[in-house]
Amino acid sequence: MLALILQLDQDVNPLFPGGSDRDELERICSELNSEASGDRRHELRRLLNQWQEVGQDLAAMLSADAALKKALQEAFRPEYFAGNGPRARLVLTPDKRTVDSPSGWAVVRFAAITLNREGHKLRGPCAYGPCGRYFVSKRESPSLYCSRRCCQAASAVRHRRRFLEAERQDKLRRATAAIRNWRGRRSRIDWKRWVCRCEPDITVRFLTRAVNRGDLGPPPN
Numbered sequence: 507m508l509a510l511i512l513q514l515d516q517d518v519n520p521l522f523p524g525g526s527d528r529d530e531l532e533r534i535c536s537e538l539n540s541e542a543s544g545d546r547r548h549e550l551r552r553l554l555n556q557w558q559e560v561g562q563d564l565a566a567m568l569s570a571d572a573a574l575k576k577a578l579q580e581a582f583r584p585e586y587f588a589g590n591g592p593r594a595r596l597v598l599t600p601d602k603r604t605v606d607s608p609s610g611w612a613v614v615r616f617a618a619i620t621l622n623r624e625g626h627k628l629r630g631p632c633a634y635g636p637c638g639r640y641f642v643s644k645r646e647s648p649s650l651y652c653s654r655r656c657c658q659a660a661s662a663v664r665h666r667r668r669f670l671e672a673e674r675q676d677k678l679r680r681a682t683a684a685i686r687n688w689r690g691r692r693s694r695i696d697w698k699r700w701v702c703r704c705e706p707d708i709t710v711r712f713l714t715r716a717v718n719r720g721d722l723g724p725p726p727n
């Protein structure tokens with residue numbers, strides 16, 4: 507029995523014959539980012555997440571999922587074509603019965619990604635939440651963001667969060683100090699209004715939330 511091992515070449519990408527590895531990945535990315543793909547996109551995203559979770563260790567992923575392994579093995583059918591002159595070609599064609607269902611559609615694409623020589627560069631979703639797009643990384647090392655713009659936006663969000671947290675801590679400190687000066691029941695106003703009067707930038711709502719979250723202890727009755 508003669509086993510034939512096909513190493514895919516640049517011009518035989520199964521989903522985009524004639525296109526480069528990168529073209530094929532870009533095309534799959536636009537399907538992943540398109541609202542129109544719906545259930546199919548969801549299935550493919552699920553497979554890609556599974557793959558990322560095991561550090562793109564395909565063997566580990568498939569040994570844990572026999573059904574997926576079988577589906578991938580049956581995703582393509584080789585077709586033998588006579589070329590010009592004495593040579594023939596084997597062309598991989600997605601199995602028609604497979605591509606009709608959302609999971610089959612996703613399996614065919616996942617197979618194409620893992621056969622693609624640059625498939626490991628398909629990344630996503632972009633770590634900047636409002637973007638969330640899939641992308642083809644330009645570098646070998648894994649990148650979290652689809653673009654420099656998203657990377658900068660995420661860093662601005664982190665700075666803003668740190669700033670808001672520092673501001674919150676400062677308010678809690680000043681509220682605690684004001685509560686200490688409140689005269690309890692002898693006072694004519696309740697403690698929250700007292701704090702707001704001492705620290706005009708602190709609101710009753712802020713104090714209520716801080717107490718509910720356990721960040722601030724109300725004065726003892």
Ligand SMILES: [Zn+2]
Nearest residue numbers: 632637652656
């Ligand atoms: Zn992005």
